[in-house]
Amino acid sequence: MEFILNPWPWYISGPLITLVMALLLYFGKTFGMSSNLETMCSIAGAGKFINFFKFNWRESTWNLVVVLGAIIGGFIAKYILSNDTIMDINPKTVQELNQLGFNKVGETIVPNEIFGFEAMTSTHGIIILIVGGLLVGFGTRYAGGCTSGHAILGLSSLQKQSLIAVIGFFIGGLIMTNFILPYII
Numbered sequence: 001m002e003f004i005l006n007p008w009p010w011y012i013s014g015p016l017i018t019l020v021m022a023l024l025l026y027f028g029k030t031f032g033m034s035s036n037l038e039t040m041c042s043i044a045g046a047g048k049f050i051n052f053f054k055f056n057w058r059e060s061t062w063n064l065v066v067v068l069g070a071i072i073g074g075f076i077a078k079y080i081l082s083n084d085t086i087m088d089i090n091p092k093t094v095q096e097l098n099q100l101g102f103n104k105v106g107e108t109i110v111p112n113e114i115f116g117f118e119a120m121t122s123t124h125g126i127i128i129l130i131v132g133g134l135l136v137g138f139g140t141r142y143a144g145g146c147t148s149g150h151a152i153l154g155l156s157s158l159q160k161q162s163l164i165a166v167i168g169f170f171i172g173g174l175i176m177t178n179f180i181l182p183y184i185i
Contacts, residue, residue: 005083021156032149034140035060036067100182113185128184143168 024031038053039060047054087106094105102111112119119125140146143165145154151169154162 002083004081006085017152018156021153024153025157029062030149031066031153032063032145033067033070034137034146034149036063037137039064101185 021031039057042053042055042057087109089106097105097111102113104112114125114128120129143150144161145165147166147169150159150162150165155166
């Protein structure tokens with residue numbers, strides 16, 4: 001049981017991801033989370049008002065199972081398969097995060113200062129969620145997919161646009177972490 005509770009090594013998780021991607025490619029399916037929002041909007045009837053959402057959403061319902069699986073899997077991982085081990089983080093990173101105002105670095109997967117209930121229900125937190133959600137939503141549609149779609153499926157199928165998108169994701173992440181995040185927390 002201890003094997004399941006700890007992070008899996010790359011030589012196990014990597015081939016499992018490869019197997020899933022190979023199966024998706026074999027069956028002519030694509031992987032990504034952002035396209036599910038498009039499907040859900042179409043199911044809700046947005047196609048009556050916006051042409052972008054006019055498509056046969058029934059062909060994409062299989063991908064909604066991926067979202068449901070991610071939600072259920074996340075719940076199981078957090079509440080059943082979690083061993084509450086403090087993550088081993090570089091001491092310099094811990095020091096820098098402490099200087100930014102983060103406490104208990106490594107004790108939780110995501111920082112409570114940003115993702116805790118109190119932080120997300122504050123006016124400041126709600127503004128960050130709305131602005132961040134709009135930017136991520138626009139960015140994923142503009143890039144033609146999300147990080148998981150481009151980085152996992154796009155790169156594995158050698159798509160040039162996915163390589164460009166992933167490079168952009170990394171540059172954006174570096175800019176956010178080093179230049180923007182210190183001013184918004």
